[in-house]
Amino acid sequence: MALPVAGWPAFADAGPDSDPEKIYRLATNQFEQVILLKPAPTTNEHLAAKLAPLILQESAGRHFTNWAKDLPASLPGAAGRRLPEKATLYYREKDLEIGGRRHRQVTYWWFYPPVAATDGRESAALPVQGLRITLNSQEQPVIWEVLANETPPRLIYVAGSLEHAAQQQHGRPVAGRRFAADAGGPHFSVVARVIEDGPVVFGPIVYLRAGTRAPSTLICRCMPSQAREVLENIPYALEPLPEDWRDLLSGAFDRPTLKAVETKLRDFDRQDIRARLRLPDAF
Template sequence: MRRRAWSRAARTRVEGRGGAPHVRRGRGGVRRAGILLAAIVLAWFMGGVLEAARPTFDGEAVYHRATNTAGAVLLFKPVSQDTQKLETVLAPFILQSTGAGAGEVARQRAAFGVPLPGAAGSSAVVYFRAGTTPWGGVVHTQMMYLWLYAGGEADEALPAQGVRITLNRQGFPVIWEMLAAPQGRQEVYVAGSVEHASLRHFGGRLPGRRFAVEPAVAEAPALVMPLVVEDGPVVFGPMVYLEGRTRGPHAVICRCMPALATAIVDTVYYRLEQWPADAARQLRRRRDGARVMRMLEVWERQPVAQRLRLAPP
C-alpha cells in the first residue's frame, strides 16, 4: 500500500480565542512555505556567487596605471647576450620603480634576485624553466622566469615575482603572465595580433571588460589584462615594470614601445640559472618559503593563458 505523503492528521487546525476564525494549513500551505524557503536560499546563494564574482580591485585603476609613467627605475638585465639560447633571448628587462634616495636604491638593489638557500654564488640570479602549453590543439613553447627577494620587507612586498611567456607557432612571444600582484590580481598581457584575432573571432568584448581576450568577470574575477603589447619586429624579452613598494606589476610592454621610465638610476646585471628540480626543498629553508611555494602552486594550477578567450592559432 502506497504511503500518503501527507495524511489528514498532518493537517493542522488552529482555532483562535473569542470566536476567531479557524485556519487550516494543508498541503498547499506547506508547499508554498517550501517554495518561499527555497527562493530565500537561492537568493542568498546567488548573492554570494555574485559577490564572489566581483573583482576585489578597481579595474579602471589597473588599466589607468599601466599607461602611466613609472618614474625613476632600477634596471635589472641579463648579463649574458648569447642569442643562440632561447632563455637568453626571451629574458626580461626588469624595471622597478624607486625613490630618489641612495639608501632606497641600495636596499632594492641588494634585495633583488637572491639565490635559493644553499645555492652557489651571491650575485643576482633569475631562474628559468622551459615548458609547453596547449592552445587550440597545438602545443606551444613557454618559458618561465622567476626571481626571489631577500626577506625583511613589509608584508605587502611580494617575496618573489616572475613572468611566464608563451610563444605563437612562428616562435614570437605573444602572451605574458605575471606570477603575482597585490589584492590577489592575476595580470596577463597579450600581443596586439592575439587581441585582434580574438576580437574578430568572438565579435566583441564581454561586459565589464576592456579587451576581447578577457573572460567573463564571473568566470575569472581576479584576472585582468591592463593593456595590449605591441608585436615586436624580432624575438626578444619583455620590459617588465614593477612597483617599488609592493613589487607588483606596473606594466609589461615590448621593447619596441615607448619607455614608461623617466630615468634609470642604476643598472644591475643578473645571471640566468635553470630552476632546480629540488627547489621546493631549498625554499623550505626560507622564512617565507611556504608563501613562495603557494604562489608557485597557484601559478602552475591555474594557468592564466588557458582561461583567456583565444582565437584558434
C-alpha cells in the same frame, strides 16, 4: 635559521575582483626613477635567454638603501644560509597543446631576500615575482602573465596580433572589460594592456612598483619608455630552476612564507591560460 619576517603579504588569487579601469590606468603610469635589471651577456641563444625580461624596478630615491632591498637574489647554496646578493632569475620551459597545436611556454621566477618588519609594521613586499610567456604556433611571444600582485586580480598582457584575431573571432569584449581576448568571469585575472608585436623575438620590459614589487605594467622593447631616469644598470644571471628549490628556500624564509611561495609557484605552473583568455582558433 630562517630570518624572522613579519607579515609577508598573502598572495591574492581569490576574493572580489578589482576595478579593471584602475588597472588600465595603472598600465600607463610613469616612473620617476628606476633600477634596470637586465640579463648578463651570454653566448647562449636558447629560448629562455632570448625571451628573458628587462625589469625596471621603481626606486623611492637615489640612495642605494632606497632600492637594494628590491633586487632579486640567488637561491642559497645550502640549507640555513640566507639569500645571497647576486641577482638571479630562474626559468623553466615546457610545451602546451592547445587546439592540436604545440605551444612553447617559458616561466621565470625570481626571489627576494626577506625584509623584516619596521616600526612594528608588516612588510608589504612580495617575496617572489615571476613571468610566464606563451608563444603562438608561429613561435612568437603573444601572452605574458605576471605571477604575483598585491591585490587581485592577476595581470595578463597580450600582443596586438592576438587581440586582433580575438576581435575577428569573438567580436566585442565581454561586459566590464576593455579587450576582446579577456575572458572575464570569476578567474580573478584581467588583460591589463595590449602591447605591440616586436619586430624580432625578445623579452619584454616589466615595471615593478617600489615597496611592493607588484606589477605596474609590461611593454614591448619597441614601445616608448615609461621611466624618466635610470639610476643603475644591474646584470642578472639566468639559470634553470633547480629541482630542489624548495629545500634551498627553506633556509631563507620562515615556514608561513615558504608555504605561500610553494603554493603560489605550484598553482601558477598548473593554471590553464585557456580559462582566462578567449583565444582565437588561429592561435
